[in-house]
Amino acid sequence: MDTIKDLCKHNLNSLPQLEVFLNDLPDNDFNNLFKLLSESNQNNGKERKVELFVYGVPGSFYGRLFPSNSLHFAYSSYSLHWLSQIPEGLGKNNKGNIYMAMTSPPQVFEAYVNQFQRDFSRFLRLLAEEITFGGRMVLAFIGRTGLVKEDDLYSFNMPVYAPCPQEVEAIIRGEGSFNLDKMEVVRVPWDANDNDDYNNDMVFDKYRSGKLVANCVRAFMEPLLACHFGSSINVDEI
Missing domain, CATH: 3.40.50.150 (Vaccinia Virus protein VP39)
Structure with missing residues (x-):
């Protein structure tokens, strides 16, 4: 949003209106994200902002999600693997x-x-x-x-x-x-706060970093394990 505003800085009265469609599987909970967006979009009359309208679109991206010729830019974040x-x-x-x-x-x-x-x-x-036609997309995946x-x-x-x-x-x-x-x-490190090009992947706080990585893995592994094994396993222990 800041980049678009900078591009229009010579004529802030012509700031565009943007529609953003967030897609994930139906089991995903968009509520917390919508609350954060609602808070960040409040300008309290202090400055003119790019008008943003955000929608949640549940469904698999391996099926049709949007009308024909409706997207100008598509970004897939860490998903297509x-x-x-x-x-x-x-x-x-x-x-x-x-x-x-x-x-x-x-x-x-x-x-x-x-x-x-x-x-x-x-x-x-x-x-x-x-x-x-002429639209663009950026795909980021493992x-x-x-x-x-x-x-x-x-x-x-x-x-x-x-x-x-x-x-x-x-x-x-x-x-x-x-x-x-x-x-x-x-190359994206598991813990972006502890890794850089100068410390050769040294971890400053191994306990905090270990918990961060474990939670990151759990975010995508827990639903798979729970769905496959059901009550026959203790997800917390695993």
């Missing part, structure tokens, strides 16, 4: 692992690759219908530096896939709905 489902055909072939691992057989890695290709292609195809070798390659598996840059580029170009302007790999 989540698959629409656990890859088909895993069964108990990945016994002893919950994700692709050194001990996983080749068909496990192949199943994850195929699921990601289907999901990401579908996401691009649907968003191409929703975004305006990746990896290279392909897993097949040579290195039972009940619970993670529906997550971290593609390498070559895979992302190949799918975007192969699907054909978008041009790829820029791709950048950004």
Whole structure:
């Protein structure tokens, strides 16, 4: 919002009105976020602000969410590595692992690759219908530096896939709905407060940092574990 205001600083009377659509799965609770936005959007008549209208859109981004040609800019924040489902055909072939691992057989890695290709292609195809001609989008998600070798390659598996840059580029170009302007790999530490380029990942407070990382992992792992195992496990202990 500050950036847009700076761009319009020569004519504050022409500040645009913006609509922002926040998307997550239906189980997500938007209430706290809406309360924060309501508080931050109060100007008390002190200064002219960009008018912001915020909406919550529950649903999977692997399905249609918006009318055709309705979005000017789309931003996916740390989401597209989540698959629409656990890859088909895993069964108990990945016994002893919950994700692709050194001990996983080749068909496990192949199943994850195929699921990601289907999901990401579908996401691009649907968003191409929703975004305006000349619109832009920025996608940020977990990746990896290279392909897993097949040579290195039972009940619970993670529906997550971290593609390498070559895979992302190949799918975007192969699907054909978008041009790829820029791709950048950004190394993001678990604890942004304790890590920087000068201390070689040294952690200043290991207890606080450990709790932060644990809570971060729990945020996305607890629903998966609770859904799969139900009351047969103690989520707090796990």
